[in-house]
Amino acid sequence: xVIWDGSPHQxxxxxxxxxxxxxxxxxxxxxxxxxxxxxxECSHGYLLLLWDMISQYxxxxxxxxxxxxxxRRNDDNWSFEEELAGKRDPTQVGLALENLAINPIFAHSxxxxxxxxxxFHTLQDRLISxxxxxxxxxxQQANRFLQESFIQDYNRRYAxxxxxxxxxxxKPPKNLHRIISFCYHSTVAxxxxxKLGGITIDIPPGPRKRxxxxxxxEVRQLLDGSWRVYxxxxxxxxxxxxxxxxxxxxxxxxxxxxxxxxxSLWVYLSCSDKIPSIFPVPPYT
Numbered sequence: 001x002v003i004w005d006g007s008p009h010q011x012x013x014x015x016x017x018x019x020x021x022x023x024x025x026x027x028x029x030x031x032x033x034x035x036x037x038x039x040x041e042c043s044h045g046y047l048l049l050l051w052d053m054i055s056q057y058x059x060x061x062x063x064x065x066x067x068x069x070x071x072r073r074n075d076d077n078w079s080f081e082e083e084l085a086g087k088r089d090p091t092q093v094g095l096a097l098e099n100l101a102i103n104p105i106f107a108h109s110x111x112x113x114x115x116x117x118x119x120f121h122t123l124q125d126r127l128i129s130x131x132x133x134x135x136x137x138x139x140q141q142a143n144r145f146l147q148e149s150f151i152q153d154y155n156r157r158y159a160x161x162x163x164x165x166x167x168x169x170x171k172p173p174k175n176l177h178r179i180i181s182f183c184y185h186s187t188v189a190x191x192x193x194x195k196l197g198g199i200t201i202d203i204p205p206g207p208r209k210r211x212x213x214x215x216x217x218e219v220r221q222l223l224d225g226s227w228r229v230y231x232x233x234x235x236x237x238x239x240x241x242x243x244x245x246x247x248x249x250x251x252x253x254x255x256x257x258x259x260x261x262x263x264s265l266w267v268y269l270s271c272s273d274k275i276p277s278i279f280p281v282p283p284y285t
Contacts, residue, residue: 001027001105003064004049005113006041007120011128012137019139021123024049025116027064031159032119032151033057037142043070043182044244046093048223051180054100058169062103066113072106075249092182092247099179122158178228182221182247184268188212194219194229194237196268201229203237212236221268 004024011019022045023035034052038045053060065071073088082088090098097104107113130150136142173179186194190213194201201219203212209231218230225241250267 001062002060003116005116028162029159032154037139043092054172064105184219201239
């Protein structure tokens with residue numbers, strides 16, 4: 001079992017703004033599996049933790065987490081499709097866990113997350129001191145320090161051997177970059193494009209289908225900010241990297257009038273030509 005969480009704190013000293021250290025820990029050994037600094041607790045940070053962890057160790061059986069809206073839908077809305085299916089669509093992070101067959105276990109009190117809270121307490125002592133000695137004052141510098149030396153040194157000092165040595169990690173799937181990403185659904189316009197927020201993705205004619213107008217497609221923004229469009233599990237279009245934004249779930253009317261129905265969906269509202277450089281970009285192949 002893996003435990004993960006975020007810890008808002010003044011990590012760069014009392015005179016600097018608070019930021020969030022997000023980390024995942026192996027419950028059996030106390031090993032720090034992955035960690036990254038973010039301006040605040042966010043879906044991107046958790047997806048990056050998931051990518052780093054699975055790339056190094058494999059897919060865990062379960063993840064212990066709190067009831068934050070990043071992990072679990074806390075709204076009261078049920079779409080017509082959700083009512084028919086008898087279950088609600090998950091969050092973006094929840095969808096990635098579902099597609100990887102990782103069982104989410106929710107903590108219902110701060111005391112239930114005692115192990116990772118103790119890890120953060122240790123990190124607020126040692127990590128802050130280490131960064132102060134090295135003059136680290138930015139998120140970019142801190143993330144580089146975590147990846148290059150601190151996590152390895154922390155595990156050498158504090159990780160213990162598991163009582164059961166049989167590995168429970170599973171082999172990651174080949175399409176990991178698609179699973180650990182932001183997922184949106186859209187309908188192709190008459191001009192064979194997909195429009196999300198401020199971006200337009202052109203879909204080239206395929207060998208079997210010249211136009212995708214009016215078809216429903218799956219749009220994925222990968223962790224490096226780039227875009228992929230899929231139709232019936234086939235990749236049909238790509239788009240360069242744009243700003244990674246926290247997805248927003250909203251209600252949209254399907255039609256107007258007294259019998260109008262609503263559907264709940266993830267929407268992408270903002271984009272930029274540049275992606276943030278505070279995170280290391282996953283080495284996609």
